[in-house]
Amino acid sequence: MKADDSATPPPLTLLPDARAARPATTTPGTDPAAHPTTVTPAADPAARPATTTPATDPAPTHGPGRPSLAPGLVWGFLGVLAFSFTLPFTRVAVATLDPLFVGAGRAVVAALLAAVVLLSTRSRPPARRLWPRIAVVAAGVVVGFPFLTSFALQTSPAAHGAVVIGLLPAATAAVAVLRGRERPSRLFWVASIAGAVAVVGFTVVSPGGFGGLHLSDLLLLGAVVAASVGYAEGGLLAREIGSWQVICWALVIAAPLMAVLTGVSLVAHPLALTGVGVDGWLAFAYVSAISMFLGFFAWYRGLGIGPIATVSQMQLVQPVLTIVWAALLLGEPLTAVTLGGAAVVVACAALAVRSRVTRASRPRGAGG
Numbered sequence: 039m040k041a042d043d044s045a046t047p048p049p050l051t052l053l054p055d056a057r058a059a060r061p062a063t064t065t066p067g068t069d070p071a072a073h074p075t076t077v078t079p080a081a082d083p084a085a086r087p088a089t090t091t092p093a094t095d096p097a098p099t100h101g102p103g104r105p106s107l108a109p110g111l112v113w114g115f116l117g118v119l120a121f122s123f124t125l126p127f128t129r130v131a132v133a134t135l136d137p138l139f140v141g142a143g144r145a146v147v148a149a150l151l152a153a154v155v156l157l158s159t160r161s162r163p164p165a166r167r168l169w170p171r172i173a174v175v176a177a178g179v180v181v182g183f184p185f186l187t188s189f190a191l192q193t194s195p196a197a198h199g200a201v202v203i204g205l206l207p208a209a210t211a212a213v214a215v216l217r218g219r220e221r222p223s224r225l226f227w228v229a230s231i232a233g234a235v236a237v238v239g240f241t242v243v244s245p246g247g248f249g250g251l252h253l254s255d256l257l258l259l260g261a262v263v264a265a266s267v268g269y270a271e272g273g274l275l276a277r278e279i280g281s282w283q284v285i286c287w288a289l290v291i292a293a294p295l296m297a298v299l300t301g302v303s304l305v306a307h308p309l310a311l312t313g314v315g316v317d318g319w320l321a322f323a324y325v326s327a328i329s330m331f332l333g334f335f336a337w338y339r340g341l342g343i344g345p346i347a348t349v350s351q352m353q354l355v356q357p358v359l360t361i362v363w364a365a366l367l368l369g370e371p372l373t374a375v376t377l378g379g380a381a382v383v384v385a386c387a388a389l390a391v392r393s394r395v396t397r398a399s400r401p402r403g404a405g406g
Contacts, residue, residue, distance in 0.1 A: 110343030114352040117337025122359035124329040125187065125196040125203065126367050130321035132192050134314045136307040140322060141188035142299035145180050147326035149293035152286035164279050164287060171271055176288040178268020181295070184330065186261035194254035197370045200360035201240055202258040204383035207354050208233050208390040209266035211347035217270050226390050233386030240379035269350065272334075273341025281339035285331065351392075354384050 131140045155161075164172065191199055208230045215226070237259070268288075275284045340349045357380050364370040 110340045110345075110349045111352060112340070113336045113343065114340030114349040115355075117333050117335075117340060118352045118356050119359070120328050120333030120336065122356050123363055124325055125191060125199050125360050126363045127321040127324045127329070128187055129191045129196045129199075129364075129368065131318055131325060132188055134318040135309075135322060136303045137188040137192055138185075138299060139303040139307065139309075140325070141185040142296045142303060144184060144322065144326035144330045145289060145292060145296040146300050147323075148180075148330035149289040149296065151327065151331050152289040153293075155282070156286050156290070161283060161286070164283070168275065168279065169291070171275055172284070172287050172291055175268045175272045175275065175284060176292040178264045178266075179272065179285075179334070180268075180288050180292040180330070182264025183261045183268070184325075186257045186264065190254040190257035190261065192254075194258065195370050196364040196368060197361045197372070197376050199254075199258050200357040200364065201376060201379045201383055202237055202255055203262060203360070204354075204357035204380060204387060205233050205237050205259075206262050206265055206269075206356070206387075207350050207352075208387040209262050210269045210350040210353065211390060213266045213270035214273070214346035214350065217274065229386050229390035233383055233390060236379070236382040236386055240375070240383070243375060269337075269341065270346055272338050273344065273346040273349075276338040276342030277344075281337075281342050282335045284338050285334035289331070351388065354388055357384060 128140065187199065187203075212226075212230055237255075272284045272288070279287075340352070343349070361372065361376065361380060365372050
């Protein structure tokens with residue numbers, strides 16, 4: 039009776055479906071292939087555009103879209119907050135420890151932490167083609183910046199170094215523009231050059247004059263170049279292998295060199311454990327675990343979300359924060375020259391970052 043009821047009203051619609059479905063179920067080879075094609079022939083034309091559109095939508099909105107900017111800036115600020123303590127704590131560390139030991143030893147400690155993370159997560163090594171780019175990151179942020187700042191801060195106050203390092207946002211944006219094949223506006227280059235002139239002018243009018251520019255400030259400018267390259271390249275790599283993987287593998291690849299340099303420092307300047315003090319070891323622990331390791335987790339995640347030049351704008355607050363920490367922790371005076379130099383450098387860097395032009399080649403290369 040139920041068969042008669044179901045057969046009379048809807049036989050014309052159910053019988054074709056049932057007959058089309060029966061050969062698909064009787065033949066197991068065609069069941070997985072025929073079942074989706076018979077059940078969703080009408081839904082396929084609607085489903086396929088629906089799947090292709092969302093697949094292409096997140097790509098444009100992930101880059102220039104406003105929703106993705108907020109998390110990138112938040113992660114970037116967390117990284118900048120961690121880095122803002124680096125110069126004051128480096129100055130505390132080099133007061134009692136050899137600068138070579140501070141620059142190389144903190145990378146060795148961070149490399150041990152990175153090895154633990156990579157082994158515990160069973161991370162596979164990156165593709166062979168990515169290792170040269172990881173080496174660039176290691177040269178910039180594992181070797182270059184720590185070494186140059188460690189030796190510079192032997193004679194330069196942390197607040198003074200913060201103003202020079204204040205050029206880093208514009209430098210990072212410039213590398214991101216060149217590395218990302220973008221067309222920078224004329225205003226971008228004017229602001230970048232003005233920032234460089236402001237940094238040189240600040241070092242000239244500061245105590246020490248051209249002598250300071252030739253010694254510690256030259257090292258700090260070199261640290262800016264090294265870090266900007268490492269930041270920009272690391273931000274691009276974070277989109278391919280992940281944020282924390284970038285710094286972990288960069289530390290691993292630089293570990294043998296840094297271990298040798300740490301050994302050289304220990305032989306040349308044996309550690310007097312009683313003469314270092316708690317403050318020196320705590321400062322060394324911070325620059326090793328936070329500045330050299332955990333801070334990059336947040337920073338490269340922010341740069342990976344990007345855009346790199348926009349997220350690098352968060353570095354504009356780093357000189358201000360560093361000057362405040364140097365005054366509070368080290369008792370360094372806040373002079374009018376320091377505050378004025380910081381304001382000019384931050385203004386030039388902000389103008390350089392904001393005047394950046396969007397990408398020109400990617401919309402054309404839609405095919406790949």
